[in-house]
Amino acid sequence: MTTISKIRYSRRSLLKAGGAAIAASAFPAPMVWGQESKNITLRQFGTGVSNLNEVATKVKEELGITLEMTALDTDSVTQRAATQPDSFDIADIEYFVAKKVWPSGNLQAMDASKIDNYDKIVGIFRNGKLTPDSTIAQGTAPHTVGFVEGPNATDFVDNESGWMTLIPTIYNADTLGIRPDLIGRPITNWSELLNPEFKGKASILDISSIGIMDMAMVVESMGEMTYGDKGNMTREEIDKTFAIFTEAKKNGQFRAFWKTFDESVNLMASGEVVIQSMWSPAITAVKSRGIPCVYQPLEEGYRSWGGGIGLSNSLSGMELDAAYEYINWYLSGWVGGFLMRQGYYSAVPETSKNFMSENEWGYWFEGKQATDTITSPFGDALAQAGEVRDGGSFTDRMGAVACWNSVMDENQYMVRKWNEFIAA
Amino acid sequence: MTKQLTAWIQAAPMALVLLAFLVAPIIMIVIVSFWGATEYSIYPAFEFDNYEFLFGSPVTYTVFFNTFKYAAITWVLTLAIGFTVAYFLTFEVRSLKWQVALFLLCTIPFWTSNIIRMISWIPFLGRNGLANSTLISWGVIDEPLDWLLFSDFSVILAFVHLYTLFMVVPIFNSMMRIDRSLIEAARDGGASGLQTLRHVIIPLCKPGIMIGTIFVTTLVMGDFITVRFMSGSQRANVGRLISNDISLLQYPSASATAVVLLVTVLIVIGLLLRLVDIRKEL
Numbered sequence: 285m286t287t288i289s290k291i292r293y294s295r296r297s298l299l300k301a302g303g304a305a306i307a308a309s310a311f312p313a314p315m316v317w318g319q320e321s322k323n324i325t326l327r328q329f330g331t332g333v334s335n336l337n338e339v340a341t342k343v344k345e346e347l348g349i350t351l352e353m354t355a356l357d358t359d360s361v362t363q364r365a366a367t368q369p370d371s372f373d374i375a376d377i378e379y380f381v382a383k384k385v386w387p388s389g390n391l392q393a394m395d396a397s398k399i400d401n402y403d404k405i406v407g408i409f410r411n412g413k414l415t416p417d418s419t420i421a422q423g424t425a426p427h428t429v430g431f432v433e434g435p436n437a438t439d440f441v442d443n444e445s446g447w448m449t450l451i452p453t454i455y456n457a458d459t460l461g462i463r464p465d466l467i468g469r470p471i472t473n474w475s476e477l478l479n480p481e482f483k484g485k486a487s488i489l490d491i492s493s494i495g496i497m498d499m500a501m502v503v504e505s506m507g508e509m510t511y512g513d514k515g516n517m518t519r520e521e522i523d524k525t526f527a528i529f530t531e532a533k534k535n536g537q538f539r540a541f542w543k544t545f546d547e548s549v550n551l552m553a554s555g556e557v558v559i560q561s562m563w564s565p566a567i568t569a570v571k572s573r574g575i576p577c578v579y580q581p582l583e584e585g586y587r588s589w590g591g592g593i594g595l596s597n598s599l600s601g602m603e604l605d606a607a608y609e610y611i612n613w614y615l616s617g618w619v620g621g622f623l624m625r626q627g628y629y630s631a632v633p634e635t636s637k638n639f640m641s642e643n644e645w646g647y648w649f650e651g652k653q654a655t656d657t658i659t660s661p662f663g664d665a666l667a668q669a670g671e672v673r674d675g676g677s678f679t680d681r682m683g684a685v686a687c688w689n690s691v692m693d694e695n696q697y698m699v700r701k702w703n704e705f706i707a708a
Numbered sequence: 709m710t711k712q713l714t715a716w717i718q719a720a721p722m723a724l725v726l727l728a729f730l731v732a733p734i735i736m737i738v739i740v741s742f743w744g745a746t747e748y749s750i751y752p753a754f755e756f757d758n759y760e761f762l763f764g765s766p767v768t769y770t771v772f773f774n775t776f777k778y779a780a781i782t783w784v785l786t787l788a789i790g791f792t793v794a795y796f797l798t799f800e801v802r803s804l805k806w807q808v809a810l811f812l813l814c815t816i817p818f819w820t821s822n823i824i825r826m827i828s829w830i831p832f833l834g835r836n837g838l839a840n841s842t843l844i845s846w847g848v849i850d851e852p853l854d855w856l857l858f859s860d861f862s863v864i865l866a867f868v869h870l871y872t873l874f875m876v877v878p879i880f881n882s883m884m885r886i887d888r889s890l891i892e893a894a895r896d897g898g899a900s901g902l903q904t905l906r907h908v909i910i911p912l913c914k915p916g917i918m919i920g921t922i923f924v925t926t927l928v929m930g931d932f933i934t935v936r937f938m939s940g941s942q943r944a945n946v947g948r949l950i951s952n953d954i955s956l957l958q959y960p961s962a963s964a965t966a967v968v969l970l971v972t973v974l975i976v977i978g979l980l981l982r983l984v985d986i987r988k989e990l
């Protein structure tokens with residue numbers, strides 16, 4: 285997959301290299317946090333969503349730490365975390381990836397007492413509950429793989445042990461994206477993805493671990509089957525899910541499958557596809573081209589995902605201190621505000637509030653009508669005054685999560701079935 | 709120093725390079741193909757699980773069939789186009805200056821990356837793309853043609869576009885070496901144009917055709933990215949099977965597939981070489 289990620293990110297990496305050079309020359313590191321961290325370089329990798337050049341620039345400016353970022357696709361991220369422990373200091377990975385990677389021993393647990401804002405981290409990442417009376421969704425909920433017993437423990441524990449596997453950084457609730465102008469009627473259920481009305485105009489993502497969850501949402505919504513746990517299917521459930529989708533594929537339901545963010549944007553923007561699995565920033569990207577696109581809230585709820593920062597096992601001494609410093613800075617608000625203004629959520633929303641205008645906070649977090657134009661951190665207008673965010677407020681959206689991205693016990697079996705599905 | 713020793717020393721650098729960068733990696737792949745894998749790691753073993761699964765799965769056969777299908781169709785088309793282009797350059801264009809100029813013209817698209825050349829087909833063939841909107845405005849069709857993109861058609865179109873030059877070059881090279889007096893002799897002997905083509909030109913072009921064929925079949929059989937992009941991930945060939953396995957950390961299984969693919973391709977090349985002795989002909 286390296287070729288693909290190279291194409292996908294070449295522009296960004298160019299910007300990154302250029303940006304870092306400019307940052308280094310234009311902002312000589314202020315000595316706010318002391319001399320020592322000034323010369324430290326931390327190598328971070330992750331998916332494109334949070335591996336942003338702006339973060340590297342800002343961290344250099346405020347902490348003096350040089351952050352070398354590498355952006356990869358989801359599969360490559362897992363691969364790197366599992367197989368090349370010496371190639372990174374900080375892994376920016378998803379929680380379900382952690383379940384897969386943690387047993388390899390390439391990451392070290394983090395001492396929660398060193399995290400300043402630990403108490404303010406939203407409940408989803410600590411005890412699994414958004415509000416005290418919310419139910420925990422199916423799948424690999426972040427808190428189930430968020431803690432281990434001690435610094436060198438390999439088994440996850442189900443309580444706040446004080447040793448965290450990942451520090452949550454970014455998360456969101458995903459649903460289907462639609463082209464309201466080409467569909468022309470309300471869409472309220474996941475089952476619409478396989479509606480013959482959209483024959484040859486639907487798409488699903490070709491990343492097995494995430495795609496299977498979208499499939500499950502669809503199958504359950506069609507009333508074909510109720511899963512015991514969508515995040516941990518039995519072989520029979522997997523077989524039946526694929527049978528339904530293979531039949532749809534053979535009938536020409538799908539226009540294409542997509543693997544990278546850009547592909548999903550192009551499919552939607554060009555009108556090849558009118559309904560598909562999509563990620564929030566992809567909707568934004570389509571909209572910023574002046575093409576109507578809605579991140580459609582559906583009755584069955586959302587498929588959610590969360591990412592966090594993990595530390596390489598080989599990190600120690602001054603580098604380790606710098607990494608903690610970086611994490612504390614990450615949760616202190618600026619990054620949160622930067623991410624939330626793109627439609628993601630921050631792990632510590634209340635610190636992010638200080639870095640957002642009242643209008644932005646109202647629109648993105650509280651689900652209020654925008655009082656003025658909402659622009660992304662990159663300057664694109666995303667919404668006009670009077671518009672409301674698709675799906676509403678933080679609690680409305682994150683409270684309606686039906687399942688989390690996950691790795692199931694039958695993962696290898698599922699992957700083989702996925703290959704069959706693609707080849708069918 | 710004996711002559712033989714000198715010869716060995718002269719051959720050594722190349723041999724070492726090939727050993728380190730070609731033979732050793734292949735041996736490694738063969739070894740790993742017998743290893744086992746868990747979700748996140750691979751462990752040394754000597755087991756046939758990977759091969760067992762590979763040969764036991766119906767997907768493997770479909771996918772190998774697809775791979776051969778793409779290779780065969782692409783071969784026929786690139787050969788037909790490549791031969792025609794080479795024939796035109798050699799026999800229709802009279803001056804050497806123009807031959808060279810037109811030949812260079814053929815290579816111009818190759819100044820950009822082949823991935824870019826491939827991807828540029830996508831907006832062209834799309835539902836609202838240039839091809840469809842032109843056809844609609846001409847009144848040829850009423851509804852956009854969906855099979856233009858993300859289908860076997862687009863995959864093969866891209867293959868032919870990408871690889872025809874690999875056919876043109878060796879055939880052109882062979883044709884340029886044909887002694888013109890042979891063609892005159894054929895004509896004097898009363899052969900028609902078609903007979904000359906069949907009994908003189910084609911046999912003398914065989915080495916070129918064979919080299920082109922080897923290029924095209926190995927390139928198509930080893931490809932994964934063209935199939936992925938041009939079929940919108942909806943079709944699979946062996947390369948995609950391997951790349952899927954790699955992205956899911958199933959290196960041993962990917963190695964096993966790679967070994968089977970390598971053997972298959974070698975058999976194909978072996979058969980081709982039996983048809984024409986390239987060394988002798990060159």
